[in-house]
Amino acid sequence: MRQVAERAGVSAKTVSRVMHHDRYVSDDVRQRVEQAIRELQYVPNVVARTFRSGRDDAIGVAVPDISDPFFATLTHEVERVARARGVAVFVTSLGDDAADERPGVEALLSRQVFGLITTPTSADQSYLRPWQERTAIVFIDRSPAKITADSVVEDDFGGAHTATSHLIGHGHQRIGFIGDRVTVATTARRLEGYRAALADAGIPEAPEVIALGATSGAEAGRAARDLLQRPDPPTALFSSNARCSIGIVPALQSVGRSGMPFISFGDFPLAEALRPPLSVIDQDPVAVGHTAVTRIFERLDHPDRRLKRRIVLPVRLVTRGSCGGDHAPAVSGRAVS
Amino acid sequence: MRQVAERAGVSAKTVSRVMHHDRYVSDDVRQRVEQAIRELQYVPNVVARTFRSGRDDAIGVAVPDISDPFFATLTHEVERVARARGVAVFVTSLGDDAADERPGVEALLSRQVFGLITTPTSADQSYLRPWQERTAIVFIDRSPAKITADSVVEDDFGGAHTATSHLIGHGHQRIGFIGDRVTVATTARRLEGYRAALADAGIPEAPEVIALGATSGAEAGRAARDLLQRPDPPTALFSSNARCSIGIVPALQSVGRSGMPFISFGDFPLAEALRPPLSVIDQDPVAVGHTAVTRIFERLDHPDRRLKRRIVLPVRLVTRGSCGGDHAPAVSGRAVS
DNA sequence: CGGTAGCCTGTCACCGGTGACATGCGGTCC
DNA sequence: GGACCGCATGTCACCGGTGACAGGCTACCG
Numbered sequence: 032m033r034q035v036a037e038r039a040g041v042s043a044k045t046v047s048r049v050m051h052h053d054r055y056v057s058d059d060v061r062q063r064v065e066q067a068i069r070e071l072q073y074v075p076n077v078v079a080r081t082f083r084s085g086r087d088d089a090i091g092v093a094v095p096d097i098s099d100p101f102f103a104t105l106t107h108e109v110e111r112v113a114r115a116r117g118v119a120v121f122v123t124s125l126g127d128d129a130a131d132e133r134p135g136v137e138a139l140l141s142r143q144v145f146g147l148i149t150t151p152t153s154a155d156q157s158y159l160r161p162w163q164e165r166t167a168i169v170f171i172d173r174s175p176a177k178i179t180a181d182s183v184v185e186d187d188f189g190g191a192h193t194a195t196s197h198l199i200g201h202g203h204q205r206i207g208f209i210g211d212r213v214t215v216a217t218t219a220r221r222l223e224g225y226r227a228a229l230a231d232a233g234i235p236e237a238p239e240v241i242a243l244g245a246t247s248g249a250e251a252g253r254a255a256r257d258l259l260q261r262p263d264p265p266t267a268l269f270s271s272n273a274r275c276s277i278g279i280v281p282a283l284q285s286v287g288r289s290g291m292p293f294i295s296f297g298d299f300p301l302a303e304a305l306r307p308p309l310s311v312i313d314q315d316p317v318a319v320g321h322t323a324v325t326r327i328f329e330r331l332d333h334p335d336r337r338l339k340r341r342i343v344l345p346v347r348l349v350t351r352g353s354c355g356g357d358h359a360p361a362v363s364g365r366a367v368s
Numbered sequence: 369m370r371q372v373a374e375r376a377g378v379s380a381k382t383v384s385r386v387m388h389h390d391r392y393v394s395d396d397v398r399q400r401v402e403q404a405i406r407e408l409q410y411v412p413n414v415v416a417r418t419f420r421s422g423r424d425d426a427i428g429v430a431v432p433d434i435s436d437p438f439f440a441t442l443t444h445e446v447e448r449v450a451r452a453r454g455v456a457v458f459v460t461s462l463g464d465d466a467a468d469e470r471p472g473v474e475a476l477l478s479r480q481v482f483g484l485i486t487t488p489t490s491a492d493q494s495y496l497r498p499w500q501e502r503t504a505i506v507f508i509d510r511s512p513a514k515i516t517a518d519s520v521v522e523d524d525f526g527g528a529h530t531a532t533s534h535l536i537g538h539g540h541q542r543i544g545f546i547g548d549r550v551t552v553a554t555t556a557r558r559l560e561g562y563r564a565a566l567a568d569a570g571i572p573e574a575p576e577v578i579a580l581g582a583t584s585g586a587e588a589g590r591a592a593r594d595l596l597q598r599p600d601p602p603t604a605l606f607s608s609n610a611r612c613s614i615g616i617v618p619a620l621q622s623v624g625r626s627g628m629p630f631i632s633f634g635d636f637p638l639a640e641a642l643r644p645p646l647s648v649i650d651q652d653p654v655a656v657g658h659t660a661v662t663r664i665f666e667r668l669d670h671p672d673r674r675l676k677r678r679i680v681l682p683v684r685l686v687t688r689g690s691c692g693g694d695h696a697p698a699v700s701g702r703a704v705s
Numbered sequence: 706c707g708g709t710a711g712c713c714t715g716t717c718a719c720c721g722g723t724g725a726c727a728t729g730c731g732g733t734c735c
Numbered sequence: 736g737g738a739c740c741g742c743a744t745g746t747c748a749c750c751g752g753t754g755a756c757a758g759g760c761t762a763c764c765g
Contacts, residue, residue, distance in 0.1 A: 032751060042715050047753060055713050072498065077478040079751040082419040083720055089475075097459065098444050103435035110461050114468075119475040121458040122434065124447050131451075138426075138456040141414040142479070161409060248637075281641045299637075300585075304618045306643045369721065379745050384723060392743050416721040420750055 038067040081143050089119040090146040091139030097124050099274055100299040101316045108320030127246050129153035146327035151175045167330040169323045173216040183322045183342045187217050190312040190346035191224025194269055194294040197348060199232045201355040203267040207240040207258045209251050210271025221271045221296055240265045248278025255279045256286055273297030292355030308351035318344055375404040418480050426456040427483040428476030434461050436611055437636040438653045445657030464583055466490035477503060483664035488512045504667040506660045510553040520659045520679045524554050527649040527683035528561025531606055531631040534685060536569045538692040540604040544577040544595045546588050547608025558608045558633055577602040585615025592616045593623055610634030629692030645688035655681055
């Protein structure tokens with residue numbers, strides 16, 4: 032920048048003014064500076080600006096796993112909206128280990144992003160409190176703990192209740208539940224919805240067909256096979272998330288039970304192309320991402336406006352054929368791409 | 369930091385030394401400083417450090433689309449390796465528009481990352497030349513143009529040749545080719561491989577069954593249907609990438625042609641769970657990501673070591689059943705997760 | 706013609722951590 | 736006793752852009 036200033040015969044400050052389209056710059060000077068910028072291929076130092084101003088014009092996104100179709104689609108929408116405003120988006124994966132959450136999130140925060148969209152993976156987000164003054168933080172998918180902040184979550188309880196009730200409506204009494212750890216808040220809520228649906232139908236709960244702790248598709252597949260090999264196997268399955276479902280489908284096929292009635296919480300690409308097409312609870316990741324990033328900009332543009340902290344988005348059952356009965360789809364099953 | 373220094377009764381520099389485990393710090397001082405750090409919950413300002421040193425201890429990854437399973441898996445491996453070295457990874461999507469490449473990549477570079485892994489989407493990467501002195505740049509998936517740099521690509525020509533030859537071996541003479549734009553270098557090379565295989569078998573090329581320009585799964589699906597509705601339809605299909613394939617599968621189903629012989633360049637989750645299971649050319653995204661990130665660290669650790677610039681990774685045909693004939697799988701089809 | 710307002714440009718300090726260098730102190734060796 | 740070394744700590748400038756503030760110049764007004 033000093034070089035540009037020297038070449039144009041002005042001060043560094045004036046170059047800064049030209050860069051920012053300051054009103055008070057004469058045409059003569061502006062042109063000389065612009066030429067010097069071109070000749071020297073000057074690129075402003077973003078880090079210096081961030082350092083000085085204390086905030087980077089970027090949004091950080093921290094999710095458990097970018098390759099999960101739910102988070103990938105969500106992230107895509109965040110990028111789309113942010114790009115329209117000329118804001119950069121940086122994504123990072125946290126993994127499933129609760130201990131990795133804090134370092135991963137702080138790696139973004141300490142780079143002074145002005146907005147953060149993140150999924151809590153540990154049981155305590157109080158460490159984010161000092162950051163809230165400087166950064167708009169929105170939690171997605173799961174509610175945060177030990178902190179007050181914006182969050183955009185789905186109706187986990189309602190979705191699981193709907194799915195389970197639907198299977199019950201098809202005559203199933205013994206419905207297997209496969210999910211990851213209950214320490215994950217969403218899983219816990221979905222398990223509650225499942226239990227409530229059973230209770231509402233007067234069906235006693237069978238703990239032996241509830242398989243938790245499947246942190247990968249492969250583990251979920253094993254869990255499904257184990258359930259089917261029991262002496263008293265379930266007659267239908269409910270999977271608590273898409274990652275599990277993606278492992279369960281081939282597992283069912285491998286034991287010749289691809290026709291097993293099955294509903295997945297979370298849609299994913301090709302779910303409709305499976306045979307039978309997989310019925311799902313659609314979480315609408317685009318809506319989650321859109322709502323979250325919009326909230327960030329709202330907080331930025333109107334710092335003192337009062338807004339509802341917690342946004343619960345509805346989910347909907349998309350019946351496609353894997354639920355057990357012969358029936359026309361209630362919602363025409365659109366594919367996720 | 370000054371506050372920490374004051375509280376511990378030392379200079380800021382000494383705090384810096386404690387943070388960096390400098391040898392020349394007395395135990396007494398170290399403990400006082402560490403206590404002050406804890407009491408004030410001091411978090412070092414990464415931006416200041418980056419600004420001063422001119423480099424951020426982070427790797428940037430810029431790919432066309434994070435939700436593409438190939439790039440998602442690749443990115444995952446980069447993060448795994450980088451995390452083991454305590455290096456942060458920031459991912460950003462570039463989209464398909466060539467004009468978006470430069471701003472997206474420079475958003476990362478201008479934040480002074482020391483390593484960049486990126487996929488060229490435009491036809492000219494010469495703008496990266498000034499950055500190469502400061503940043504280790506590795507191109508993945510596609511070879512860069514107008515610049516000399518490390519690159520990790522797959523054997524596009526060979527893979528397409530193998531797939532096409534395999535279909536020819538099953539008696540097909542009229543093989544449809546569906547892909548995105550030929551301006552994408554990988555697509556061009558795959559088309560060449562396809563053509564070469566036809567030529568090697570003495571089959572004249574049929575330009576009317578080559579459908580290019582499908583930039584999304586939906587478009588690829590439409591292209592597939594159009595090909596099948598021709599008076600002289602192809603008897604087998606070859607898809608140039610996973611995104612297209614994910615659109616083609618439901619399209620074939622919708623016209624009752626799910627049995628159409630079909631090979632996809634690029635594996636994806638559930639390809640094996642389809643009926644028939646989809647045969648693919650497996651690109652091994654984990655190997656690409658691993659090779660790329662390893663190269664970054666090699667360049668960092670041994671700046672003057674001479675290394676081969678261009679790394680071509682082999683691909684392999686995974687036959688699963690969609691190729692047309694009844695045969696045992698040549699490679700037991702492992703699922704992508 | 707002094708006063709004032711609007712326009713244009715420059716100077717300087719500062720953001721927070723750190724490399725270069727200086728300083729001071731105790732011990733060892735000739 | 737002076738030279739010298741290892742250790743422990745402090746001082747200061749600097750990275751590059753920018754907010755606060757200070758002029759200087761022109762034009763217009765009373």
